[in-house]
Amino acid sequence: MRSRCTTGTQTADATPRATVDHFVIATRDLDQTVDDLHEVLGTRPVEGGAHIGRGTRNYLVGLGDTCYLEVIAVDEAQPEPDQPRLFGLDKAFGPSRLVTWAVTADDFEAARTRADAAGAPLGEVGELRRAAAGGEVRVRLTERPDVLEDGVVPFLVDWGTTDHPAPNLPRVDLVGLRLSHPQPARIRRLLVALGVRPALVWGVTPALEVVVQGTHGLVALR
Template sequence: MNTIPARLDHIVLATPDLAATVAEFTRRTGVAPAPGGVHIGHGTRNHLVGLGGRAYLEILGPDPDQPAPSGPRPFGVDGLAAPRTLTWAISPADLDAAVAAARAQGYDPGDVRDMSRRRPDGSLLRWRLTDGGSPHPSGLVPFLIDWGTATHPSDSGLPVTPLRELTATAPAPDEIRPLLAALGTDLLVTEGPAAFSFTVDTPNGPVAFS
């Protein structure tokens, strides 16, 4: 069974201690994530690992070199006690059309807004994504992203740990599936506490994260 969702763009592994989580990922997999960049004004930065094709893993955490942001850091990083796979993103062919289509089917993925981060080489990477609206609180329903004319992170020479599977559990899987369908994607969701699990192929063999 293919457990890699259609249109998968990236998986978000958030952590309260970015350096420690990157070191642990390196120890477990034998692959060192590459510095991604800094989210100016949001108080976070990331490291990236390719997952094969046009998909990647984002390891995101607080940036100790930035002042505390005026509001909460993205993805609830401030409330995390340990690393956790929080959510994922898909990249439709037309972001605005995908948002309109989802709303027509009764699901609002949120308004589209501009985002950016500063790469280690100093260049600015810009993209658009959905944010807000009525996303499912479990994080199991993805947000949507559009890289426009920017170089996709998976095309920037990242180290790669090919994705074997991405699965999830939810207390009521039947509530999740129609929302995924409205976005034109899928995810293997079985009954249980709201949580993700993904497995990657590495030099150390298959390694699972949750």
């Protein structure tokens, strides 16, 4: 039986619906952040690879059979890309942060259209490619020069015919996802348009928190 990322994000039987796909940590020092995660989780993320032509590379750790945690950074071995790097990596921020999350929808284009109509423009549709042991990984995704609502509203991904990486990754268990925003009612409408309903509370500033079960106890990622 496949285990799914269950964080209260699935809708009832009515459409639309979407599923958590992955969470993204952006970092200035990929090796150090991987070491830090290994220490606190008790599980070491493994190298994903370089995103061809996009100027980034990543490491991954599984959160179940259908979702994972991505740690992404600038890839100094690649030339400057022709377009901005994803997730604000070209902009100033601290050493590392949980920057956003992704969902897969039953219908990628329909979910994108609903989000736009609800006031959550997800941006253009792009593609990421990276080499992998089983062949090239390709994923289609919505992308913007920034993250939507400081990462509280997810972007969309579509794996197409590419095998999802999560089942083959070292794994920790996802315990919970919690969002906060100073305008929770508005954000809730946007999330419902995408097909997800995670825990959402009022907060002074937008925030995304993921809790996982590490070897030594619960770990909160922000």
